[in-house]
Amino acid sequence: MATAAIDSRKVQDFPIRILSDSKSVLQALQSDTMTSGLIYECHRALTLVSETNTITLQWIKGHSGSRGNDAADRLARGGSDMKVFGPEPILPLPFGWLRGKLRHNTKVMHQQYWTNLDTCRQTREALPTINPGLSRKLRGLRRDQLRLLVGALTGHALLNKHLHNLGVTDSPLCRACMEAEETATHILLECSGVANYRALHLGSPGSLQEVAGNASGLAPPALPRGVPLCIHAE
Known part of the structure; x- marks a missing residue:
C-alpha cells in the first residue's frame, strides 16, 4: 500500500x-x-x-x-x-495446504476405486486398503523377488490351479499335499506339505492381509530360483 x-x-x-x-x-x-x-x-x-x-x-x-x-x-x-463479501477464501491458500489437500483427495479417490473394483478379488483380499508402506518395500526388492510377491498376491504364478485354468497342467491339485487345489491362499495359509517352510519365512499368518504385510518373508533372498511361491523343492 x-x-x-x-x-x-x-x-x-x-x-x-x-x-x-x-x-x-x-x-x-x-x-x-x-x-x-x-x-x-x-x-x-x-x-x-x-x-x-x-x-x-x-x-x-x-x-x-x-x-x-x-x-x-x-x-x-x-x-x-468486517463481514466477507464474495467467494471464500479471501486470502491466498498456502501451497503446502493445497498439496496436502490434493494428496488426501487423491488417496480417497484411489481407495474408493480399489474398493469398488469388480476384479482382482484375491489381491483386494490381501490388500483391502492402499498401503504406501508396502509400496516402498516393493520398490526395494529385486526383480525376481518382486515377481514372486506379485504372483503370491494375485494368484497368477506357477501354481497348479492357475496353470490348470490356462490348460498347461492336467490337475489343479497341490503338489505338496495333494489335498486341495494349489492356489496362493492354500499355499500361504493352509498347505501341510509346506508348513515348515511357511513357518520359517512367514510365521503363522492367519490371513492374506497379514501375509502381504510381510514382504521380506514372502520373497526371501534365499528362495531357490524357479520354485513357485513358497513350495519347497523337496
Whole structure:
C-alpha cells in the first residue's frame, strides 16, 4: 500500500523510509528465496518505486507511539471485523495446504476405486486398503523377488490351479499335499506339505492381509530360483 501511494502521487528522487513492526516480513523481503506470493508482490512493488527513489525499510516496535503504525493497526483491526463479501477464501491458500489437500483427495479417490473394483478379488483380499508402506518395500526388492510377491498376491504364478485354468497342467491339485487345489491362499495359509517352510519365512499368518504385510518373508533372498511361491523343492 505504501508503494501504491508513492506511485499514485508520482513521487520521484526522494529518500523514503517505510516503517513496519513485522520482523518476519522484513526478513522475508531480504531473503534470496521467496515462497510466498504476497512477499514476492511486495518485493516487486518496492523494486519499481526504488528505481526513482531511495527506499529504506525500518523495523519499529509495535504500539510504540508511531502515528503511521498505530493507524495501520487500527485499519487491520477494522478489516478483521468486517463481514466477507464474495467467494471464500479471501486470502491466498498456502501451497503446502493445497498439496496436502490434493494428496488426501487423491488417496480417497484411489481407495474408493480399489474398493469398488469388480476384479482382482484375491489381491483386494490381501490388500483391502492402499498401503504406501508396502509400496516402498516393493520398490526395494529385486526383480525376481518382486515377481514372486506379485504372483503370491494375485494368484497368477506357477501354481497348479492357475496353470490348470490356462490348460498347461492336467490337475489343479497341490503338489505338496495333494489335498486341495494349489492356489496362493492354500499355499500361504493352509498347505501341510509346506508348513515348515511357511513357518520359517512367514510365521503363522492367519490371513492374506497379514501375509502381504510381510514382504521380506514372502520373497526371501534365499528362495531357490524357479520354485513357485513358497513350495519347497523337496
